[in-house]
Amino acid sequence: MGGCAGSRRRRLSDSEGEETVPEPRPPLLDHQGAHWKNAVGFWLLGLCNNFSYVVMLSAAHDILSHERTSGNQSHAVLLADILPTLVIKLLAPLGLHLLPYSPRVLVSGICAAGSFVLVAFSHSVGTSLCGVVLASISSGLGEVTFLSLTAFYPRAVISWWSSGTGGAGLLGALSYLGLTQAGLSPQQTLLSMLGIPALLLASYFLLLTSPEAQDPGGEEEAESSARQPLIRTEAPESKPGSSSSLSLRERWTVFKGLLWYIVPLVVVYFAEYFINQGLFELLFFRNTSLSHAQQYRWYQMLYQAGVFASRSSLRCCHIRFTWALALLQCLNLAFLLADVWFGFLPSIYFVFLIILYEGLLGGAAYVNTFHNIALETSDEHREFAMAATCISDTLGISLSGLLALPLHDFLCQLS
Numbered sequence: 001m002g003g004c005a006g007s008r009r010r011r012l013s014d015s016e017g018e019e020t021v022p023e024p025r026p027p028l029l030d031h032q033g034a035h036w037k038n039a040v041g042f043w044l045l046g047l048c049n050n051f052s053y054v055v056m057l058s059a060a061h062d063i064l065s066h067e068r069t070s071g072n073q074s075h076a077v078l079l080a081d082i083l084p085t086l087v088i089k090l091l092a093p094l095g096l097h098l099l100p101y102s103p104r105v106l107v108s109g110i111c112a113a114g115s116f117v118l119v120a121f122s123h124s125v126g127t128s129l130c131g132v133v134l135a136s137i138s139s140g141l142g143e144v145t146f147l148s149l150t151a152f153y154p155r156a157v158i159s160w161w162s163s164g165t166g167g168a169g170l171l172g173a174l175s176y177l178g179l180t181q182a183g184l185s186p187q188q189t190l191l192s193m194l195g196i197p198a199l200l201l202a203s204y205f206l207l208l209t210s211p212e213a214q215d216p217g218g219e220e221e222a223e224s225s226a227r228q229p230l231i232r233t234e235a236p237e238s239k240p241g242s243s244s245s246l247s248l249r250e251r252w253t254v255f256k257g258l259l260w261y262i263v264p265l266v267v268v269y270f271a272e273y274f275i276n277q278g279l280f281e282l283l284f285f286r287n288t289s290l291s292h293a294q295q296y297r298w299y300q301m302l303y304q305a306g307v308f309a310s311r312s313s314l315r316c317c318h319i320r321f322t323w324a325l326a327l328l329q330c331l332n333l334a335f336l337l338a339d340v341w342f343g344f345l346p347s348i349y350f351v352f353l354i355i356l357y358e359g360l361l362g363g364a365a366y367v368n369t370f371h372n373i374a375l376e377t378s379d380e381h382r383e384f385a386m387a388a389t390c391i392s393d394t395l396g397i398s399l400s401g402l403l404a405l406p407l408h409d410f411l412c413q414l415s
Contacts, residue, residue, distance in 0.1 A: 002019075034209045035154070040145070041207040046164025047171070048200035049142035052112040054172030055193055056135040059119050059186050078401060079276075080132040085140030086394050092144040093251060093388040103144045105126045105204045111138035112197040120190040141171040142200075144390050147370060151382040152211045155374045159314035162367035166311030169304040188233060254381045256310050257386055261369050262392045267326035268365040269396025271333040275358060276303065278404030282411055286350040295348065299355050306359020311367045320372060325365040340411060366393065 096104075109118045109132045119131035130143060143165075148156050179189040189413070246254070280299045284292055319325065339345050369389065 004343050008376065012305050014180065014281040015066075015281075018337075020269040035156075037207055037209050038153055038157055039160045041203050042153075042160040043164040043167075044203040044207070045142075045200060046122065046161040046166075047168045048112075048196050048203065049108070049139060049146065050165045050168030052193070052196050052200075053135045053139040054169055055176045055196075056112075056115045056119055056131060056190070058173060058176045059190050072149070077130060078405075080129045080399065081136055082394065082398055084133050084214075085143075086391075086398055088137065088140040089144060089391040089394050092148075092390060093384060096144060096387065101145060101149060102205075104141060105201065107263055108138045108142040108145065109197040109201045110119070111135070111141070112200065113194055116190045116194055116197075120187045138197075140394070144387050147390055148383045150370075151386055155371065158370050159312070160369060160376055162295055162314070162363075162370070163255075163308070163312035164292060164310035165366075166304075166363055169188075170301075170308045173300065173304060174249045181186045181363050182192040189200045246381070250381075251388075254377075256371070258385055258388055261322065261373055262389055264326040265365055265369045265389070265392035266396040266399070267320040268322070268329045268362055269393045271326075272358060272362045273397045273400040274404045275336055275355075276400055277342055278299075278408040278411075279336050281288060282408065283336065283348075283351050285351075291347070296350065300353055302356045306356045307363040310360040310363030314367050314371055317364070318371065319364055319368045322369055322372070325361050329358065329361045329365070332361070 001332045115135035115138065117127055118134060120130040122131060130304060146161060147158075150161060175193070179192065180186060184192070280296055281292075283299070284295060288295070290298065336351070336354060339351075345351060369384065369392070373385050373389055374382060
């Protein structure tokens with residue numbers, strides 16, 4: 001991988017020949033440089049991995065709306081959006097680990113670029129849906145790959161990755177909206193963003209440093225420098241300490257231990273996306289100057305702002321018991337569902353606060369879950385644990401869609 005530099009060397013000549021010895025270097029300075037390259041690298045990877053997905057999906061909905069799609073076709077967009085990611089994350093702990101990291105990153109970047117091109121030049125629903133599928137593959141494969149990769153770096157990179165993914169939701173939606181509002185067509189906007197997949201590849205191949213090149217600068221760094229990276233093109237099974245050396249029995253044992261982390265994150269995302277998919281459009285206030293569409297956009301923006309803030313908050317606030325976040329998110333769901341049914345909230349600003357709070361809970365659950373796994377799993381199991389836990393958010397979103405969409409249609413018929 002580019003950017004992985006070994007020790008510089010100098011030659012000493014004497015009558016007996018030449019000897020190669022390491023050149024002295026300032027350990028603290030080198031360690032700080034590697035720390036910030038990895039921090040920025042993982043932040044950009046998180047941003048680019050989710051940014052392409054958010055922008056492309058927004059564009060797909062625009063094009064589908066121009067095609068005058070039916071409700072069934074809108075549901076097809078949701079299926080194309082979630083099913084490829086779900087399949088990838090289900091298979092990740094079973095076989096994806098057998099592939100080296102670099103080809104996975106290349107596939108993720110190519111799929112992201114392909115989704116932009118397909119949707120930009122789409123003249124049919126089928127082509128747009130293919131673009132949605134490619135974006136879903138890119139996002140799902142990227143998340144599994146990069147979260148697994150954090151097992152070979154200091155634990156602080158989990159916070160940077162999470163912050164980047166949170167920023168993608170906010171910046172992706174804003175950039176697409178801003179460029180189209182400025183007069184660019186959806187096609188021009190998508191083609192102008194082909195630099196995002198290129199930035200993802202550059203961040204991985206050129207910015208990240210090899211874990212083995214880092215100087216231990218503390219307990220976490222000392223632990224990570226002892227791990228073997230899986231970031232080159234050699235087969236992972238040749239690397240000692242990788243998750244490919246685990247038997248199926250060991251994987252099952254580790255997975256059962258991970259349920260303490262997986263179940264609350266599934267519950268958080270189930271409640272979160274039940275609100276987003278089933279209730280957002282029904283939380284409509286007539287005593288405000290905002291139109292229905294404007295209210296919906298404000299809900300989305302505040303939700304993304306909350307996610308970004310909390311996914312960036314690990315240095316300030318570490319939450320060990322994520323079950324508490326799951327309970328609070330379920331209370332959010334029950335409260336907003338009651339308001340949709342009875343309409344007791346007097347002002348939209350109460351809903352604004354609750355949705356911001358919803359985003360804060362969801363983002364905090366994500367970053368703290370993976371941080372807790374990094375703290376409490378052994379080096380041998382960490383890569384597998386990260387890959388296996390990735391299923392949590394997608395599974396929660398899928399389950400919520402199965403229930404939220406029918407409920408949304410039912411409540412619309414009543415109103």
